[in-house]
Amino acid sequence: MDTTMITIVERLAWTSVQTALLVGLVWAVCRLVPSLGAATRCRLWWLVSLQAVAGLFWAQPLQLAVLPAPALAADTFIAGTDVAYAHAPALPTAQVVSAIHTVSSAAIGAAPWWALVLAALWISGVLAMAWRTAAEWRRTRALLAAAQPCADQTLVEALNLAAEAHGLRRAPRLWMSAQIDAPQVVGPLRPVLLLPAGARALQGDALDLALTHELQHLQRHDLQWGLLPAVAQHLFFFHPLLCLAVREYAQAREEAVDAAVVEGRSERRQDYGRLLLQLGVMPRPHLGVASAAPSTASLKRRLLSLQQRHACPKAVAVALTVAVLAIGVLPMRLVAAPPPPAPPAAPAAPRAPVPPAPPSAPAAPPALAVPPATDLPAAPPAPAAPAAPAKVQEKTTSTTTIMRSSDDDSLSMITHGELDLGKRPDRAYVLLDGNASYAHGAMDDVKQARRDLGADSQAFWFRQGTERYVVRDRTLLLQMQEAYADAARIGTEQAKLGRQQGELGRRTGEQARAVAMVAREEALRAVRHSTDINRDAAAEAARASLEASRAAKDARGNAELATLAQRQASLGAEQAALGQRQSQAHARAAREAEKIMAQALQDGRAQRL
Template sequence: MDTLMMELLTRLAWTSVQSALLVALVWGVCRLLPRLPAATRCRLWWLVALQAVLGLVWSSPLELAVLPAPGIDNGTLLAQPMVQAPTTLAPMAIDTLTAAPTAASLSWQSVVFALWAAGVLLMVVHNLRAYRQSRALVRHAVPCTDAGLQQALQLAAEAHGLARAPQLKLSAQIRSPQLIGPWNPVLLLPARELPAMAADDLDMALTHELVHLQRRDLWFGLLPALAQHLLFFHPLLHVAVREYALAREEACDSAVVAGHGHCRHDYGRLLVQLGVAPRPAVGVASASPNFRSLKRRLLTLQQTGSFPRVASLAITALFVVIGVAPMRLVAAVPPPPPAPPVLAAPAAPAAPAVPAAPAVPAAVAAPAAPAAPRPVTAPRAPAPPAAPAPPPHPDSVSSSTSTSTTTITHGRLDLSHQPRQAFVLMGGGDNFVDASMADLKQAQRDVQGRDPALWVRVGNERYLVRDPALLKSLSQAQQQVARLGEQQGVLGDRMGALGEQQGELGERIAEVAMRASRDAMESMDAAEMANNAARTTKGDAALAERAAQRAKADAAAAVDHRRIAEISRQQAELARQQSGLAQQQSIASAQIARDVRKAFDKALADGTVQRLR
């Protein structure tokens, strides 16, 4: 009951907005084109009523992505569903997430629904009373015994393409001809005014009512009446119904004048003679319901210009295309996130050059040279930047079930808030959710491992859908989200492996830098000893060997730096690919969420929903 109530209120709100826009468009067209035929204006206002009724009964409205897309703030997509990492919650913490929605949120919805239902009921009671009065008027009328009048009516009905003429009766309670229907239509003539009416006037009055039958106005008029009942609170819809009834009378007036050769002056005089009379509840009358309507009908008779028929049909078709189908405004697809910048690996600083020991003449004993200053310890090569951690999947988390298998959960999983409505779509080892952690656990208990299934909660009511055809229609989109999640996982593993390689290379570069520092210190010590004593051939050989080792270590470090730069480039490319996958997954998740809601509405309408206790 809560689901149906919320769905009905939502449709009432959207339909009211669309009806207001359509009324404004039709009113603007009628004002801009004053020569638009009355029959075309009648169709346009009838389309407004059709849109109002379809908006309440159509379960799959058209979605227009015209609302602004969520922006990007500091490189983070604000519109993506927030999925928090799986966390082990204590039983007490899980129980607190199942708090029911506040009573206030339920009360105002119930009050609005009750007011709407009461208004519809009052409208129905009022119209039933008027209908009973119309039927009583027909019952108290007497059949017409004038054979000439009956024959004339039959000939006129055949001329208008009617299979049979309506039943003709006389009533002393009316002042103008009335057509009561739509079942078994009865044409009532005023018993008191009939003898005083001229033959031409009576012919025009009868023709006016027969044109109503030819146009099937009694049947088409039921739709505006239904729309007026359902949206009784909408003032613009009342305007549309009133304009429809007035344009319907003007269309019949134009048909009478154009088809029977009567002058407009005579027909205008007849309208004034018939005067103003209330319109029957389930019928039409030749008289106008008020003076404003009578004035507009007389002004319409003065228009002698024609309007292209093709233009009239084109305007009607345009409104059928753009205005009749129920529509919903949804957010546009968010823009793709910017690609992460590519950061080059920093180059390792060159090892400081070791000063060469001064040469000592062989023939002269070397004087005691001052002690060479001890060089500053060579700085350690900076550690390479840590591999960027792969971004978390924006729409997927892992959740362990009670068995040993692991189920991947995509969508919006909230740990600290329980939404008003929630659903969990289970199937194929993947879940798609828009719910809290408590809802997910409750869904697992209700489904009992017998997936696929669609679990839905609205307020405190829980529902379960196991229709195979409906779930199969959702499986393709669900599999697409799962594939995107798996691809993100593969990219994350590759980025992790590259990060490990980068760390190993950084350790090797650090070891090379430390070894170069030790070699430089040992070289300085050897140079100091050579200045105090005669340098021997053995000492020179040791210095040359250390220099060769340093050169070899520098070459290896350069290779490692190039490998780190290449790994950084690969990581940046993987990060860009993963960002694109995250964007695709966000779009796919939004689409499957809309499909799930539509499928649940269809299941409610088909009666394939199981209500859980």
Template sequence: MDNMIAEMLARLGWTSVQSLLLVALVWAVCRALPALPAATRCRLWWLVAAQAVLGLVWSSPLELAVLPAPVVYGAPLALPAVQGALTLAPAALDAASPAAPPSALWSWPALLLAAWAAGVLLMLLHTLRQYRHSRALVRSAVDCTDATLQQALQLAAEAHGLRHAPRLKMSAQIHSPQLIGPWHPVLLLPARELPAMSADALDMALTHELVHLQRRDLWWGLLPALAQHLFFFHPLVHLAGREYSLAREEACDGAVVAGHGHCRHDYGRLLLQLGVAPRPALGVASASPNFRSLKRRLLSLQHTRRFPRVAALAITAVFVLVGVAPLRLVAAVPSPPPAPRAPVPPAPPAPPRASAVLPAPAAPAAPAAPAAPARAAEVAEVAEAADAADAAEPDAHEEHEEHEEHADSGDGMVTHGRLDLSRQPAQAFVLMGNGDNFVDASLADLKQARRDAGDGDPALWVRRGHQRYLIRDRAVLQQLSQAYAEVGVLGTRQGQIGERQGALGERIAAMSVDVTADVMASVDVAEIANRAAQQARQDARRAVDDREIARIARQQAELGKEQARLARLQAVASARAAREVRVAIDQALSSGKAQRMGD
């Protein structure tokens, strides 16, 4: 119940904001293009009402990834390491965010939703009262017995492509022609003002009402009325409804003037003669509801410049594509983690110069012995630089150690996604099964999810606030498993590349140690006569080792690029799968497929 309340309030909030932006955009277009046809303006304002209603009933809105991206842990977290963290975590972790009283959690959202429902109910009661008044007005009216008027109405209806003319009645309670009722329309004529109207004026008034019937305005007008009921608190939705009604009247006025033999001056005089009258409920009238509307209708008769039909259709299509569909702002695709740097290979020792090699009998060759300690010191400096580079990236090293621990333990469960170590998010989920866990939760949530799932079967654990749910529907779990399959494959490939990089690093280290041992061993050679041959062999071996180290370093660089590419793909796949999980959770909660867990 709490989730339904929160979801409804979220839809009301998001739709209200989107309606505000859409109204501003439609108003700007109508203001910038005064020659825009009234029929096009009518459609644009109707689209505002359509967007408002769709925002409440559409369960899967379009998501715009414009918010800041969350932190994504690209490398898989080993489940044994997570279990160790759970074991060592103090019990104060659950107490860090104490559960608030239930009343404090749902009282204000429930009150807001109750206030909204009460407002909608009051609007419905007001509309029902108006509807009863209009039906009473129709019942009190008398049928028209003028055969000439009936025949003229039938001929005009056939000219407008209507199969049946509306029922014609006379009423003494109205002052202008009115068309009432979308289901069984009835055309009411004013009994007192009818004798004073000329034949041409009556013809134009009847044509105006028949154009409404031809355009099906009584049916199309139900949606703006519904939007005004649902968003009674939103002044811009009411503004859109009023602008829609006014543009609808201007469109009918333009159709009458365009297809009638009389001039615009005569039709403007008719509008002044009809004056101002309240608009009927579930109906339309030839008269204007207020003086502002009357003034705008008279001014619209002066617009004779034609607007390109293609441009009007293009404007309407743009608003349909970008403004009607419900939108939500979500987090952007997280940036991939930085690729691990390849270990710095030790610099190859410089080969000795030819002058350093002395013939066997030469006694002054003894001072050349300190060259070996110098080479050893150079190799030691390179080793220290490599150690410093490893210390500068403790996170990548620790992740590699966790992955190795998982591979050695044989547990077979790997956790992917976002795992908060110290903060508990407002909403969380844990997808368990098929040897992988996919999470967007905290450590406490992961621990609670394993307790609630119990038997180890595939399940989707969800927390909304302080309410927990367990979803075991096979169709939902299979869909989500397919969505996360790519994430798991990419994580496994990154782990394999990490293992290969570690093996190559070990080879570089072993070869560096061998070179250093060879250099140090050269100090112990006593025979001056064999020193040149020994030195030559060592130089040749060092040259081979240096080439091998350079080749391995290039391999490590290529593996680093591949791992960076996989990290980017995994970030995109994780964000896409997380969105699918949120949609599946909303559908499961609304359809009753989620099992609510006890507190």
């Protein structure tokens, strides 16, 4: 839950910044190209809402590596690591990976308090906006309940003919209401055209122009297109520039409809302007569109737009729309550039070697007496080899591994999913897809499915208790394959990282054995040189040379071991992140599989074996 809150806050922040930049871009385009048509401006402002909603729900935005790379911090960390590894015993790879996984899990599990507070405030604001919309919906329902269907059949027939002329498959329902002052259309799914009744009723040309205005809204599908800006305003209620974009979209939408009403008939501009003045100002319905302007400033802008006779070329308008769509709508994130390749670190200074104990002086021997044996210098300890990976317990359940199972030496299959290596669960399923299978159950279930269906078949096998079923319907198989697509992709990445970790482990072991071999050779040489008591000076010189050579080799070996351990730790962190994503992917796939099994049993597409 905490990670979800952090993700929401991060997406809200990044999307808010990108939305502000996109609003500035669209505003500049509208200012620099004053002849831009109202329909084009309407599309540009609608793209702002699209960017906001997409930025919040898009899981993998485009990453722009434009921030400076943390070169200094990386260099400092690497240098410190080299020194630490040169002076400390090497940890086994399994312990390093376990420590990294523990630290990352602890860091992810505890969200900062400010992220939780911001997420709670945002959720409260969204709920408040939803409550206001629900209240508007109730008022609209009350308005429709008080309205009456139009009894003038001549007007209804005229509306049907006009709707057919505008290309509408079905004319809207025409109702009369004494509670409104201007015509309006409400309801995005089943639109209703409301006309004022009584003393406010329109007559003659005014009624014709008003009906044409509302039919233009229906022809343009403005009620449906307007849902996205409404959703964006609910989600980003705190963003003043997005609220500005939604208002500009609504204003440009009305101006575009006004232009369509008077297009090709310049003599109607004055009549239409008088109609707008007659309708005056009224609040815009939240669940519909109205002919009247919501404010005096909006009415003034609509009257001025009627005077515009020449719009910019259509090619320019299309080019501007495509440019804004390509540049500003795709969700983006600014990330740090990859660090430059670091220069090879100097090997850590070796510790001063401890000289071996000098040989004990022999006792005054009698003639031909053999001198006593000298004390041998202690051989330096060999670096610890990486510990073998911990053996998986018999009854653990794997949720992120990719297992390879086989019934014989010539037949093998890669199995993705959750496999219980101990007790057999009550319910299980296996999706066979050629050389791969996706399973949730025990390994025996995978083998049973292969025996029932064949290794190379494509089918969905599942078990409930002791009853076994198979589904071969192509539609359901495609749904299962789509459900496990993410899990399969992540599993492939895990396998690739596992091979890299195995290769690094092999190299680490070889390096450790090489260092140990060098230490043993140097110890034997020191023994050979120290046994000759009649050549003390030569022995001391030889020991000093051998110890210097050993120290240099130890330093190089320890430096390489430190580098390998660092790479192993990095791969372990990546493997831990992939494991978390794999668990989430398997959980989603398991929920989808339960739905598919229930559907197959219900409609008879599951065959009992």
